[in-house]
Amino acid sequence: MASKHKLLAPSGTTRLLMGNEAIARGAIEAGVGFVAGYPGTPSTEIIETLATVAKDLGIHVEWSTNEKVALEAVYGAQLTGVRSMATMKHVGLNVAADPFMTLAYTGVIGGTVVVSADDPNMWSSQNEQDNRYFGLKAYVPVFEPSEPGEAKELVKLAFQFSEEVGHPVLFRSTTRISHVRGPVVFGETPKNITNKGVFKKHPERFTVIPAHARKLRGELIERWETIKEKIPKLEPFNRIENPGHKTAILASGLAYAYTKESLRMLGIENKVTLVKIATPVPVPEEQILQAAENAEKILIVEELEPVVEMQVKNLLYNVDKTIEIHGKDYVPLIGELTLNKVLNGVARIVDLKFSVPSKRFSNTTIKLPPRPPAMCPGCPHRGTFYSLRRAVNKARVKPVYSGDIGCYSLGVLPPFREQDTIIEMGGSIGLANGFAHTLEKQVPIAIIGDSTFFHSGVTGLINAVYNSAPQLIIVLDNRVTAMTGEQPNPGTGINAVGDPAPLIKIEDIAKAVGVEYVDVFDPFEIKDGTDAMYKALKYVLENKKPALVIAKRACALEIDRVAKRKGVETPMYQVISEKCTACGVCYNAFTCPAIMVEEDGKAVIDESLCTGCGVCAEVCPFDAIVKTRDGDPEWYELWNI
Amino acid sequence: MGKPERLNILVVGVGGQGLITMSNTLARAALLDGTKALVAETHGLSQRGGSVEVHVRLGDVYAPLIPEGGADVIVALELIEAARAANNLKNNGTIVANDRIIRPAVPNVEVPEREELLEYLKQFTKTIYLVDAYDIASKVGSTLSQNMVVLGTLMGTGLLEGFVSIKAVEKIISTLRRAELNLEAFRRGLTDFQRI
Known part of the structure; x- marks a missing residue:
């Protein structure tokens, strides 16, 4: 069991997988033949995981030089009929936006999935842009899972859907899907995957000179109508729970998980109609119209931008009755969703007095030092x-x-x-x-x-x-x-x-x-x-x-990792206490995390953290830091690049 | 008292202390015992010696994050981080903490005293368990196993009864690298702790 890669466990096995690993497994079950991407949190582990099994399965997996190059490579590969996937973080899609827009115009031959891992709350990013807008802008359907197990199934479906309609699918994950671990049930993997194909020339379609592009634009809009018809049929990913109530909640992607738990906590699971949405673009109109038949009030729960809300308001404008619709006025626009935020919105739509839990106050305060991330010891x-x-x-x-x-x-x-x-x-x-x-x-x-x-x-x-x-x-x-x-x-x-x-x-x-x-x-x-x-x-x-x-x-x-694994001895350094003047250059100006401070202000090196780089010895103005053990020659070799 | 439907465990510490390995071990063990588990971790920048928070949710759960003020247990691999997270503890919740302070690598930083931190924690609960995981782990053979010592203490408190068994955790640890050393660390943590 231990030797076999965890991603290659047999069908029927349940494993605790990270969302990104689940996406990788979904792609394998779909028979993906070509994968390219550029690392970026929270998307990185999709390719990292696939790379470890790529040779066994015959999948081409690469880190491209950037997201645009990755998507172009995927573009070419799918044109030969090979199922292909590009992965990137949300801002990576800005870099790849040019080929992405055209991808919708030409459509695809092999099933094509573009994975965008968005980062609500900006845990590791410069913005929290909601890439579902890219779907609206480019006429590309967006699939959005509610948890890691569903992510695996939905990726598989995305490949089938893409190939069936000849159109790309934007698969939108977020930090709380990609970096959440949960139980995932493994399905069958194909006996043979297609990793080679033939390019059939069709310049009217694949060369987007203006004359061709104008025609393609018309075809794109036609294809979009077909996609809109097929989207509601994607059950159980899009589904209606408890139809017929006066209050309906529409929840997209991860918001479904928060909404479901909120309804349980409030004990009103059977009193509200819940529409689970896995395709925020285009929204499943059939289920929404069905929920609207009896509804007097609708709440839309979604993370970040009102992408579903806008479409729903547009759709219900022509319905011949008055429905109160709430969205971003009840669930905040900024930051990632939390149970507290969703509980609040759900309680409000059903007029329930409920005191949402909050952080506790303390009688005395304490001054806690900040602990921002720092460059590693030896960096x-x-x-x-x-x-x-x-x-x-x-x-x-x-x-x-x-x-x-x-x-x-x-x-x-x-x-x-x-x-x-x-x-x-x-x-x-x-x-x-x-x-x-x-x-x-x-x-x-x-x-x-x-x-x-x-x-x-x-x-x-x-x-x-x-x-x-x-x-x-x-x-x-x-x-x-x-x-x-x-x-x-x-x-x-x-x-x-x-x-x-x-x-x-x-x-x-x-x-x-x-x-x-x-x-x-x-x-x-x-x-x-x-x-x-x-x-x-x-x-x-x-x-x-x-x-x-x-x-x-x-x-x-x-x-540090390689040296530990190979058992290569690292040099060791010590502070000579008599020579140390407590000037603080090593811990205040150089700030190596392996240097600790004694009560008298003198420095001391934490051997469990020290990598032996020795730079502190040069930095110390009083020569108080000395080498006490030399490292293996191999250790010095490791650092040279 | 009946078993609660779900258990929210907030694991905190400093990047590099093995929080994620510890949380995954617990969640995999839960799965082995037929308990649903979700683990939400912060990646990226936080790896580099910053504060790290991992949300482990067991039982009837859908949402990946523990609600604010909704932690049944705070497991801290470091005391400053325990204090930082303490206001997320429910009334009558439990703190399981490694009795260790790590100085943040920040210029001219003022580090609070151990007693000051413990007094602060006591405001949030009467149930605090301390374990000297650094000492135990070094005696066992590697300070890298501190996380397994603390996991042992968490299991030793009996808080997870009905969700995860000690046997299941041991089974998962035996699949990890350096399994024997980690098992020894875990077993020492099961008993070598004190309630303050």
Whole structure:
């Protein structure tokens, strides 16, 4: 049992699966042959899980360079008749929006599912955009599950539906589906999957020149009418429970789970008609009209935007009776749903006096220190930010730190505060392209990670050279897409399924596109790093051209894990108490989480957290931190990239 | 007193302490005993040494998140995080906490005293169990097993009777990596705790 992958358990087995694993299993049961995506919380584990079984099952699984490329690859694959799936986080669909819009115009040959994992409450994102709007905008049906077990079934259905109507399906998950674990019952998997096909030429359909696009637009609207007719038939995913009551609640996706539990807690499960919606776009009109026949009041419960509410109001405008409709006025627009929010809305629609539980008050208060996420012990980014501050001071420039999305976004926090703007994936060099031409007394410094550089930073770099935008670009290369859990990227040397792959060097790209000043430094060497960035800054100021420097060290999380697994001995460091003056540089200015503070203010290293990077020893102004044990030579090798 | 229909367990601590492994172990054991389980975890940024919250719901549950102020049990792998979560505890709820404080990696941070934290927790409930999981886990062989010690204490309190059995938890732990060490940690946690 232990050796067999948990995703490949036999039909009939019940397993505790994370929503993303359930989506992966659903795709396997549907016979998916091609999967591409870009990592992004909360979507990452779909591909991560599929990658571990891809070779066994004959599925092509890849991490693409970005979401647009992923969806384009899926576009091509499905045109050969292979069932295909693209995965990304919600903001990734912004990047992939261009092919997504056209996908609806041409329709699909092989079943095509685009998974968007939305992030209500912005647990790991820059916004909480509701991607169901993409469905309305592009005329693409949106499927939305209420829990992990249903997610698996619904993905399977999405592939069938897509192939049947020749149209893509947008599968919308959210953090509380993707990252929730619940029981999932396994179904049958196909004996053979189709992973090869033939492209049948049909230029009137697949080349969207204006003359063709105009015709396709008409066909799209016709297809949409067919889809609207078929959607209510998707039972039991769309269904009506307890029909005939004067109060009806329509709940879409995850909102169904909250509504169901609220009705139980209030003891009114049998007094209210509940319409469960798994297709917020287009809404199942049949069930809604049926519920409206007897209803005097309707409440629509959905997370974030009033996507269902707008459609329902539109639909019921022509119904010949007065119905009171509530939605976002009863259940808040902002943030993720909670049981408290939904209980409140449900109690209100049935005029029930109910005191919704809330957080408790205490008689005395306590001052609790904040605990924001921090860069890990041994994280090379810490050394880079520490050195960058020194280089900037030495060069006496006023920097504007154009930041980006990755673990190094944490550089926005004290003590570093070296991220002045963070906008979107790959935007650091992009914004610096503007700063470079409009700043007079400040210098733009773009800070970007390796994966983010490949994602979309590279186009900004080409622009910087072409439009001669002087800026210092610092690439923090730790060889992996670290933030989302160390996925491989074009700079890693392996691909998603673990096979060796060409390693593309960022310094080679920079030189090839015409950056004249390119340098590489070791972020574990504070003095060298400071010098490297100082020189590059000087170059930018004197030559009015972009310069690019790369900080190269492996991700500490990865090395720590590999070293532990292989039993590689790490170096050990200690604070010599007599030499320590309690100045606090190591724990207040360098802030390594492995350095603790004694009552007298002196530093002490927590050996269970220390990775042995040794940077604190260089940072200590009093040489009070010393190496007490050397590491295996292999340990030093692991860090080199 | 009849068995409640559902049990809400809020697991809190610091990223990297093994909260997710602990919560999944519990939920998988629940499934083994035929109890429905939902686990909601926060990912992404919180992995990096920040505060982490995992919602474990057992029994007749649909929603993934415990309502505010609706936790029957708070399981804390660290005392500051226990205090941060305490206002989510129901009246007469239970706190099971690792007797350990981890300094946040924040410049010039003021860390509250242990006694101060315990006094604060006592305002929310009379039922607090403490376990020195760090000490027990180091004696067993690895401080990484602290989570299993605390899981042991949670099971040792008898709070989960009717939802999850000790036997089922042991069965799941034996499928984990370093099973023997983790089992030993779990068993020590079952008894080596005190009620304050």
